[in-house]
Amino acid sequence: MFNYVLKALYMGCQWKMLPIENNAKGLPEINYTRVYRIMRRWQADGSIDRGFSGSVHQSHEDELLDLSVIHGDSTTTAAKKGGDNLGYSGHKHLKGDKVVAFCERGCNIIAPLARACKVQPSVWMACMTVAKTARRFSTAG
Numbered sequence: 001m002f003n004y005v006l007k008a009l010y011m012g013c014q015w016k017m018l019p020i021e022n023n024a025k026g027l028p029e030i031n032y033t034r035v036y037r038i039m040r041r042w043q044a045d046g047s048i049d050r051g052f053s054g055s056v057h058q059s060h061e062d063e064l065l066d067l068s069v070i071h072g073d074s075t076t077t078a079a080k081k082g083g084d085n086l087g088y089s090g091h092k093h094l095k096g097d098k099v100v101a102f103c104e105r106g107c108n109i110i111a112p113l114a115r116a117c118k119v120q121p122s123v124w125m126a127c128m129t130v131a132k133t134a135r136r137f138s139t140a141g
Contacts, residue, residue: 004035005042056110066105074100 008018015036020028042048059065102111111132 001030001035001038004030005039008035008039052112056108059108064106065108065110067110069105070102070110072100072102 004018004020008015011018015032018032018035020030020032020035023029039048056065100112101109103109
């Protein structure tokens, strides 16, 4: 199940286009909707956040992070209803997420931050996320 979630996130494809392995009878071993529901459950109960924090903490413990330089990288993911066939109306309304990832010198993400496009993420909020992650390292070490 975890591998299917990772594959969907890596490929960036629609859930229904997720390549599912076939079982011995030649049928898909699981439906893509089940993979989606389980990923949403893990997201809601904090499992994904705990896994991410744990992997960053382990990288810190193994001295694999170079925190001498921290930089932010941002992107906007657009969500469009109807795609490009809507026509041009003179102005565009962007709906989706603005994602800021704080990375260390080796480009490993140490603190992600996502907000809706209408509410622009501030540097202060992103820094608070980095500080929260840093506090976890200092108290756990």
